[in-house]
Amino acid sequence: EADIYQTPRYLVIGTGKKITLECSQTMGHDKMYWYQQDPGMELHLIHYSYGVNSTEKGDLSSESTVSRIRTEHFPLTLESARPSHTSQYLCASRSGDRTEAFFGQGTRLTVV
Amino acid sequence: LAKTTQPISMDSYEGQEVNITCSHNNIATNDYITWYQQFPSQGPRFIIQGYKTKVTNEVASLFIPADRKSSTLSLPRVSLSDTAVYYCLVGDRGYSTLTFGKGTMLLVSP
Numbered sequence: 001e002a003d004i005y006q007t008p009r010y011l012v013i014g015t016g017k018k019i020t021l022e023c024s025q026t027m028g029h030d031k032m033y034w035y036q037q038d039p040g041m042e043l044h045l046i047h048y049s050y051g052v053n054s055t056e057k058g059d060l061s062s063e064s065t066v067s068r069i070r071t072e073h074f075p076l077t078l079e080s081a082r083p084s085h086t087s088q089y090l091c092a093s094r095s096g097d098r099t100e101a102f103f104g105q106g107t108r109l110t111v112v
Numbered sequence: 113l114a115k116t117t118q119p120i121s122m123d124s125y126e127g128q129e130v131n132i133t134c135s136h137n138n139i140a141t142n143d144y145i146t147w148y149q150q151f152p153s154q155g156p157r158f159i160i161q162g163y164k165t166k167v168t169n170e171v172a173s174l175f176i177p178a179d180r181k182s183s184t185l186s187l188p189r190v191s192l193s194d195t196a197v198y199y200c201l202v203g204d205r206g207y208s209t210l211t212f213g214k215g216t217m218l219l220v221s222p
Contacts, residue, residue, distance in 0.1 A: 043212040099146045103155025
């Protein structure tokens with residue numbers, strides 16, 4: 001089983017609130033990724049990191065930000081949540097020399 | 113980044129073999145081909161990876177012709193629980209960004 005964890009699993013929050021979605025992995029992977037996925041739709045890469053203090057924006061423009069202060073931790077923050085942010089957010093990690101990525105269970109975010 | 117093309121959907125029946133083909137015409141020398149499976153409301157799960165010829169594991173087989181411009185994921189004797197979206201990704205082992213396309217929605221019926 002993959003050791004990558006996302007919290008919370010479900011979150012309902014009001015418009016304008018600041019939220020942080022947590023993602024942690026215990027596999028020592030250097031590469032980590034955040035994806036956004038709506039039901040029945042494809043995964044969109046919104047952020048990725050190749051290691052500590054390395055963060056890049058992905059293919060889909062996102063109002064979220066990420067940080068990578070520790071290898072195992074890659075949190076995603078929305079400064080001011082809006083209903084358009086309602087979606088599932090998936091975190092993944094992989095080792096630098098392998099193509100196999102491991103995904104967390106996801107956070108289903110609803111902004112009301 | 114090599115772009116991939118897969119059928120949007122496929123239908124099958126329990127017990128049949130299913131072959132899903134992915135085209136990747138501009139695959140690079142260092143690129144590997146990786147397939148993932150995704151069930152609703154879950155993250156994708158790695159199935160198989162290959163570079164050339166044939167790879168087989170306990171779940172599937174992956175066939176890659178000599179020119180590597182396509183690949184075929186083969187699922188033997190599918191069951192209802194194989195109903196999922198299957199993604200083909202192409203990238204190197206280094207700094208590829210794991211870009212997922214639309215995938216193939218496989219529906220297995222009784």
